[in-house]
Amino acid sequence: xxxxxxMIKPDGVQRRLIGKVIQRFEESGLKIVAMKFxxxxxxxxxxxxxxxxxKNFYNGLIRYITSGPVLAMVLEGENxxxxxxxxxxxxxxxxxMAGTIRGDFAQNIGRNIIHASDGKETAKKEIxxxxxxxxxxxxxxxxxxxxxxx
Numbered sequence: 459x460x461x462x463x464x465m466i467k468p469d470g471v472q473r474r475l476i477g478k479v480i481q482r483f484e485e486s487g488l489k490i491v492a493m494k495f496x497x498x499x500x501x502x503x504x505x506x507x508x509x510x511x512x513k514n515f516y517n518g519l520i521r522y523i524t525s526g527p528v529l530a531m532v533l534e535g536e537n538x539x540x541x542x543x544x545x546x547x548x549x550x551x552x553x554x555m556a557g558t559i560r561g562d563f564a565q566n567i568g569r570n571i572i573h574a575s576d577g578k579e580t581a582k583k584e585i586x587x588x589x590x591x592x593x594x595x596x597x598x599x600x601x602x603x604x605x606x607x608x
Contacts, residue, residue: 460538461491461594463575463584464546468526470571475563476529479572482545482559483533487605492532492585492594498524505587515568522568530588536606539574539581546574 466479484490498506503523510516533542547558551570554561564570575581585594599605 459534459536460578460581461532461534461585462539462542462581463573463588464531464533464542465573465588466529467523467569467571467573468528469569470563471527471529473563473571475571478563479559480531483542486535486541486545487601488533488535488538488541489599489602490531491534491596492589493529494531494589494593495527495529497527500524502587506584518568532585532589532594539576539578542574543576546572 464483466476470476470479480490500520503520504511507516507519507523510519535541545559547554547560549560549570550567551560551564552567554564556562559572560570575584
């Protein structure tokens with residue numbers, strides 16, 4: 459099983475979309491193995507978005523992600539990274555397909571509801587940045603035998 463990092467951003471929280479977003483992931487068969495609701499400290503925001511440092515949108519991105527609470531979580535499942543990315547949709551909501559989270563709920567690239575890791579190395583880095591090892595819960599769901607061939 460693969461793990462990935464997902465964050466419902468301040469606009470998703472403020473628009474009361476947490477439940478709808480989580481429901482989509484759970485209904486798809488993904489399992490939540492960690493979750494926390496928090497206000498993002500500047501230092502964490504800067505580390506999370508360090509790949510964008512120096513770009514013209516970086517300062518606005520830091521202001522935005524620290525402007526209100528977020529819901530950070532780790533999801534687990536077969537090909538979880540690719541599956542979540544498809545469910546989330548394109549970074550620019552105007553290019554996201556209907557049926558994706560951004561396609562259904564977001565209107566603007568600067569307020570696009572959700573973040574999801576874009577690859578294995580990124581997922582590993584982001585999970586360790588946002589969660590301690592003992593915050594990741596290993597458990598089995600009763601329906602896994604119906605979701606995954608074992």
